[in-house]
Amino acid sequence: MSTIQKGKQRTEVPFRVDIVGSFLRPETIKRARVQYQNNEISADELRKVEDTEIARVVKKQKAVGLKGVTDGEFRRSWWHLDFMWGLEGVTKKVSPVGYLFNGVETRAETAELSGKIRGTNHPMIADYRQLVSIAGNDVVARQTIPSPAQFLAELQRNQKTTVAVYDNQYELVADIAAAYREVIGDFYEAGCRNLQLDDCTWGMLCDKGYWEARQKEGVDVNEIAKLYAFVNNEAIKDHPADMVITMHVCRGNYASTWAASGGYEPIAEVLFGTVDVDGFYLEFDTDRAGDFAPLRFIKDQQVVLGLFSSKSGELENKEEIIGRIKEASQYVDINQLCLSPQCGFASTEEGNHLTDQQQWDKLQFIKEIADEIWQ
Secondary structure: OOHHHHOOOOOOOOOOEOOOOOOOOOHHHHHHHHHHHOOOOOHHHHHHHHHHHHHHHHHHHHHOOOOEEOOOOOOOOEOOHHHHHOOEEEEEEEOOOOOEEOOEEOOOEEEEEEEEEEOOOOOHHHHHHHHHHHHOOOOEEOEEEEOHHHHHHHHHHOHHHHHHHOOOHHHHHHHHHHHHHHHHHHHHHOOOOEEEEEOOHHHHHOOHHHHHHHHHOOOOHHHHHHHHHHHHHHHHOOOOOOOEEEEEEOOOOEOOEOOOOOOOOOOHHHHHHHOOOOEEEEEOOOHHHOOOHHHHHOOOOEEEEEEEOOOOOOOOOHHHHHHHHHHHOOOOOHHHEEEEEOOOOOOEOOOOOOOHHHHHHHHHHHHHHHHHHOO
């Protein structure tokens, strides 16, 4: 019997067929958000529209066969900033420039510090409770948030205002970790048993151009990697044993474009060998992500192979996908592997360039392949 023929279904998160988190925003939500910004509807009225659409997207996720569902990130504008803005001591700001992607610049928004960081009464806890009430008991209600390292990277991007509050990096890292531990505890009390940390910092650290630029600045990128691993681990240490914490790593996902390129090899030993999560959702949909050899550093974690592009509605070649799964299984046991798109379908409210139907067709296609391999 070949290695791939030993595949078995899985009843815990990550599931053999999974998602990164976000879905294309319905036009009803886009319109309602504009109306809210123009003071034409109230916050309660906007929330009712969001509630209705979240119920629909959860129903669709169940219909396609997903066992873990999200709210599609429908209440957010960004995959990361909205969470950061919900932390005490963090302020929403317009930045001089947006994030730079391949030929595209995003909206110019960021998160800056106005005081010490605390995780008390984060607004996304109420959002999660609402998701639980919508999802029911037959699926896992999953929560996605930016990683502590991602938050640290955002504050490093705004060094002047960060140093004005924290002139000591150790204190900054300690407060980030403490705030996250508080929020994670609140999510747990709200019923969350699967938390996903979204972390693009590792995608940037894979990029040779980024490495070279930082080295010219006199920055040791290896030390940055160790710092990011440390703050992530400090934030999730001592979390409840029955709470599965995973991490998603990609190289940027905005309006079907990307921000970084390069295989996992430069950071694999630190990332896979020292970050204490239960599983990794990894981008592998193009050659920009390199080969599977870095997976040799995986320990007992699950690896969700992002072999399918969320940037395009075109379906991948089935035989090629199966061949790549076989290739990955040379480094990680077949029963430590799962499948998903490489990222969400709408990391920001703008969304990627595909149709609503195409995102559901892609998930159905992924499930078809997974059902053949893991029986």
